[in-house]
Amino acid sequence: MLDPDRPFPYLARMQRIEIAHVFEGTPEDYLAVIDAADFPGKLCQVLNLKERSLIIEEDRGDHVFVQWRVVPTADMPGPVKAALGGKGLAFIEEEKRPKARPAHREWNVLFEALGPKRFRCSGTFELIPEGNGTKRVLSGEVDVKLLGIGGIVERHVASGMAASYEKTSQLVRDGIAARIKR
Numbered sequence: 001m002l003d004p005d006r007p008f009p010y011l012a013r014m015q016r017i018e019i020a021h022v023f024e025g026t027p028e029d030y031l032a033v034i035d036a037a038d039f040p041g042k043l044c045q046v047l048n049l050k051e052r053s054l055i056i057e058e059d060r061g062d063h064v065f066v067q068w069r070v071v072p073t074a075d076m077p078g079p080v081k082a083a084l085g086g087k088g089l090a091f092i093e094e095e096k097r098p099k100a101r102p103a104h105r106e107w108n109v110l111f112e113a114l115g116p117k118r119f120r121c122s123g124t125f126e127l128i129p130e131g132n133g134t135k136r137v138l139s140g141e142v143d144v145k146l147l148g149i150g151g152i153v154e155r156h157v158a159s160g161m162a163a164s165y166e167k168t169s170q171l172v173r174d175g176i177a178a179r180i181k182r
Helices: 027-034 039-047 078-083 150-181
Strands: 015-024 049-059 063-072 091-098 104-111 119-130 133-144
Touching: 015 027, 015 150, 027 119, 027 133, 027 150, 039 049, 039 150, 133 150
Parallel strands: none
Antiparallel strands: 015 133, 049 063, 063 091, 091 104, 104 119, 119 133
């Protein structure tokens, strides 16, 4: 019998992402730290980014839409970069922030080297009250359609996201601690 949770072996598989951290404070404390005007600069330092610049922040009625252009200092492994035509890891990070649910956000990444038909990376970001703190859960998936190396790129993106959220978690913890002390 076929297992509906497992794709046929010949079908492309996508890389699922689930990253969770627990922080002191409320979801409001968490959002106040990451939405602060100085956070993008601090994030660039912690993640060693060449660039993280705001493209658009627009009120669209029921939600706020935000786009950032991000250029990491790190690069893809040589063979992967060659397969991408020598293009680097620059990407556009999109975020939809529903006004009715501020602790929930939807995210999407547009990888400039591949375009949306060959690269899809999207998901949700949820802040859940837990005891005296807040649990942040990032869930999503990466799907890369590149013959022979799609899985390599998917794993590289997923591991990079996990590493960056791990580094960012300490920055957020420090920000929340400073906010709570006030």
